[in-house]
Each structure stands twice: as structure tokens, then as C-alpha cells.
Amino acid sequence: MDLRFFEIYRNPEYLILLGKGALLSASLTVLAALFGLIIAFALAAIRYGQVPVLKWIAAAYVEFIRNTPLIVQLFFIAFGLPMLLGYEWPFWAHALLSLSINFSGYFAEILRAGLESTGKGQREAARALGLKPPVIFFLVITPVAVASMFASLNSQFIFLFLTTGIISEIGVADLTQSGLYIDSRTFRTFEVFLVLTGLYILISMLFKTALAVIERVLFPWKFVR
Amino acid sequence: MKEVLVDLLGKPEGIVLFQLIMAARFTVLLSAMAFIGGGIVGAIICTARVSPVSWISRIGSAYVWFFQSTPLLMLLFLIGLGLPKFTGWDVDPWTAAGLSLTLYASAYLAEVWRGAIATIGLGQWEAGRALGLTFLRTLQLIIFPQALRGALAPTVGFLVQIIKGTSLAYIIGFHDLMSVGKRWANAAVPGTEPFLIYPLLALFYFALCFPLSLYSRRLEARLGSAVSTPTTA
Numbered sequence: 001m002d003l004r005f006f007e008i009y010r011n012p013e014y015l016i017l018l019g020k021g022a023l024l025s026a027s028l029t030v031l032a033a034l035f036g037l038i039i040a041f042a043l044a045a046i047r048y049g050q051v052p053v054l055k056w057i058a059a060a061y062v063e064f065i066r067n068t069p070l071i072v073q074l075f076f077i078a079f080g081l082p083m084l085l086g087y088e089w090p091f092w093a094h095a096l097l098s099l100s101i102n103f104s105g106y107f108a109e110i111l112r113a114g115l116e117s118t119g120k121g122q123r124e125a126a127r128a129l130g131l132k133p134p135v136i137f138f139l140v141i142t143p144v145a146v147a148s149m150f151a152s153l154n155s156q157f158i159f160l161f162l163t164t165g166i167i168s169e170i171g172v173a174d175l176t177q178s179g180l181y182i183d184s185r186t187f188r189t190f191e192v193f194l195v196l197t198g199l200y201i202l203i204s205m206l207f208k209t210a211l212a213v214i215e216r217v218l219f220p221w222k223f224v225r
Numbered sequence: 226m227k228e229v230l231v232d233l234l235g236k237p238e239g240i241v242l243f244q245l246i247m248a249a250r251f252t253v254l255l256s257a258m259a260f261i262g263g264g265i266v267g268a269i270i271c272t273a274r275v276s277p278v279s280w281i282s283r284i285g286s287a288y289v290w291f292f293q294s295t296p297l298l299m300l301l302f303l304i305g306l307g308l309p310k311f312t313g314w315d316v317d318p319w320t321a322a323g324l325s326l327t328l329y330a331s332a333y334l335a336e337v338w339r340g341a342i343a344t345i346g347l348g349q350w351e352a353g354r355a356l357g358l359t360f361l362r363t364l365q366l367i368i369f370p371q372a373l374r375g376a377l378a379p380t381v382g383f384l385v386q387i388i389k390g391t392s393l394a395y396i397i398g399f400h401d402l403m404s405v406g407k408r409w410a411n412a413a414v415p416g417t418e419p420f421l422i423y424p425l426l427a428l429f430y431f432a433l434c435f436p437l438s439l440y441s442r443r444l445e446a447r448l449g450s451a452v453s454t455p456t457t458a
Binding site: 187 | 296299302303310390393396404407408410418421422453455
């Protein structure tokens with residue numbers, strides 16, 4: 001009953017594997033967050049808009065994503081869709097697609113709340129200036145909404161990052177998959193997953209730091225004293 | 226029930242549906258376990274966090290920080306696979322899944338409830354002290370009844386996260402909706418292809434989660450919400 005971490009760190013192969021896995025996890029998360037944010041903006045614009053049928057579809061999409069587990073979405077996209085439509089993608093592409101779709105549902109809900117809370121006055125002022133509706137949405141309302149929702153988007157992003165280990169289930173060589181491989185070689189299961197937990201926490205802290213810097217760059221007016 | 230479903234839907238479909246309905250019971254049971262366990266531990270941690278004794282409060286904060294930063298998957302691996310190998314104990318899937326989800330839920334629930342307590346004015350705490358009540362009595366008699374209102378909607382909302390979280394328990398051999406669905410999707414039986422089984426599974430989870438989401442939203446509209454529900458996939 002002793003912890004033997006050295007079986008993990010004395011082997012360079014394992015260290016490289018962990019590094020590669022961490023890099024893949026982090027980059028897939030960032031890409032999925034970017035794609036997810038783009039889809040979320042589109043969804044939020046539709047729900048903010050005036051077309052009833054589209055609005056209903058967008059709302060249904062968001063509810064469906066938010067009320068079903070990521071793992072079911074992932075397995076459908078990785079195993080169901082390719083069989084149904086007859087295409088073949090690498091594992092990471094399936095993972096990226098399902099993470100993007102999953103993230104978009106959560107981001108869309110946050111953006112919707114932000115857009116709703118952005119004051120009517122802003123919209124009326126923009127309309128009084130003769131701006132067109134798309135311009136008002138993208139250049140007036142959205143920046144205000146994103147600025148006010150940045151903290152929520154941040155913590156959502158971190159929570160979502162912590163769920164990405166699930167993509168190891170479809171064979172993506174992410175951080176969790178690296179851990180599973182090392183575990184299968186060393187049988188130091190407890191130590192391996194303690195190390196993995198530490199790495200996940202470390203990466204989320206790095207993400208938090210990076211996001212704080214991004215906030216300062218994007219919304220400098222928040223930091224004026 | 227099995228015969229009725231088979232008669233109605235034919236051979237693979239009726240059996241699949243029957244097995245999924247049976248397995249859904251375990252998903253619900255595990256969710257209930259996690260909610261009750263997480264609620265009890267979460268209440269203790271929440272009390273620690275708002276405690277006036279700074280080192281107790283700090284332990285509470287550290288607990289919440291650690292379990293909110295640890296992926297649920299890692300908790301499952303550590304408790305379900307790591308602990309048995311490390312200690313030589315026999316940890317069955319029920320215990321491992323229940324314990325992992327309890328720890329996970331407790332951190333989030335403690336944080337939600339602390340947020341609800343934070344919306345209650347400091348004057349209320351001072352009033353309790355002025356009446357000669359201890360910290361715990363003040364919390365119980367003055368703060369808790371007021372905080373309950375704002376805590377209800379996000380607490381119900383978090384139930385949805387717990388149910389979705391249980392879908393990972395199959396990884397450590399827990400027998401639930403997900404594990405039964407996955408087995409059928411992998412079986413080479415016509416009519417149980419992944420593109421049929423996974424949407425069906427999604428519908429099952431949706432049927433469990435969506436009413437709770439709606440209810441949480443209705444509570445929020447009626448009672449207000451002290452904090453937003455933390456949402457984790």
C-alpha cells in the first residue's frame with residue numbers, strides 16, 4: 001500500500017505520452033470552444049430574432065443538447081452517424097464535432113441570458129441612430145452581452161474542459177487515454193489517475209489565467225478605475 | 226411487460242425497450258443516491274464554508290475547489306479502479322459510482338447553497354447574534370429559511386447534471402441505461418444499430434432531465450434564483 005509515482009515519471013515514454021495527451025486535450029477543447037461559440041452566436045441571434053419556426057428549432061436544439069449526456073451525443077456522432085451516412089473520419093474529428101455541438105448548447109444558453117438582460121435602452125438608442133438590425137445585434141447588443149457574460153462563459157468553458165476526458169472512450173489519444181495506456185502498462189492505477197487529476201487541474205488553472213488576460217484585452221473598459 | 230413489448234414491437238425492438246426501461250431504474254436510483262449523499266455532505270461543507278472560524282471555512286473552500294476542479298471521470302477511475310487496486314478492498318460498482326457522484330454533487334451543491342446564503346444580508350446574522358443564538362442556531366433558524374427560496378431552483382437544476390453524470394458510471398462496470406444501450410449498439414443484431422440505439426438513449430435521458438429543467442425554470446420564475454445552476458455535461 002505505498003504510492004509509487006516513480007514508475008510513471010522515470011519512464012520518458014510515459015512523460016511524452018502525457019504531454020502529447022495534455023496538448024491534444026487542450027487544443028481540442030479550445031477549438032471546440034471556438035466552433036461552439038460561433039454556433040452559439042448563430043443560435044442566440046435566431047432566438048433573439050423574429051422568425052417563429054426558426055426560434056422554436058433553435059430552442060429545441062439547445063434544450064436537447066443540455067438535457068442529454070455528452071457521452072450519448074459523442075457515441076451517436078462517432079458510431080451512429082458515420083454508419084448511417086457512410087463516411088469515415090479520424091477519431092479526433094468525431095470528438096471535435098461532438099464537443100463543438102455540446103459546447104454550443106451551453107454557450108447559447110448563457111448568451112441568450114446575456115442578450116435578454118441587455119437593456120432596451122441600448123437597442124432603442126441604436127435604432128434612433130438609424131442602424132440596421134444586424135448591425136445593432138452584432139455591434140451593439142452582442143459586445144455588451146458578451147462583456148457581461150464573460151465570467152459565466154469562462155467558468156462554463158472550464159467545466160466543459162473537465163468533461164472532455166470522455167472522448168478517450170472513442171479512442172482519441174487525449175490526456176485520459178494516455179493515462180489509461182500507462183495504467184495498462186504499469187498497473188499503478190491509483191497513482192496514474194492522481195497524476196491525471198493533477199494535470200487536469202493544472203491545465204484548467206492555465207486556461208483561467210489565459211482567459212483573464214483575454215478579458216483585459218477584449219474589454220479594457222472593465223478595468224478602468 | 227416484456228411479452229407485451231415484444232408483441233407490440235417485434236423481436237429485437239421490444240426486448241431492447243424492455244431492458245432499457247429496466248435499466249433506467251438503476252440510473253434513477255443512482256441519481257437519487259448521489260443527490261441525497263451529495264446533499265448531506267454538501268450541507269456539511271456549506272456550513273463549514275460560512276462558518277465564522279476561518280480554518281474551518283478554509284477547509285470547506287479547499288474541498289469545493291478540489292472537487293469542482295476534478296473531472297467526474299477521474300473520480301470514477303480513482304474510486305472505482307484505483308482504490309481497489311491500491312488498497313486491495315473489494316469496491317463494487319454501486320459503492321464506487323455512488324461515492325464518486327456523491328463527492329462530485331456535494332461540491333457543486335455546497336457552492337450553490339453558499340451562494341444562496343450569501344444573498345442574505347449580514348444584518349440577519351447580526352440579529353441572530355444579538356438574540357444570543359449560536360452560529361449553528363442562527364444558520365438553522367434565521368438564515369436557512371430565507372436562503373431556501375433562492376436555492377430551490379438551482380438545486381433542482383443541478384439534479385439534471387447528476388442524472389447526466391450517472392451516464393459515465395458504465396465505465397467502471399455499473400449497470401445502467403448507458404451500459405445496456407452500449408451493449409445493444411455493439412451487438413450485431415439488425416434493428417439495434419448505433420444510429421438507432423443512441424438517439425433512443427438520448428430520448429430516455431431527455432425524458433428524465435427535461436421535466437426537471439422545466440420545473441427548475443418555473444421555480445426560478447416564481448421564487449427567483451440566488452445563483453445560476455452550474456451546468457456540466
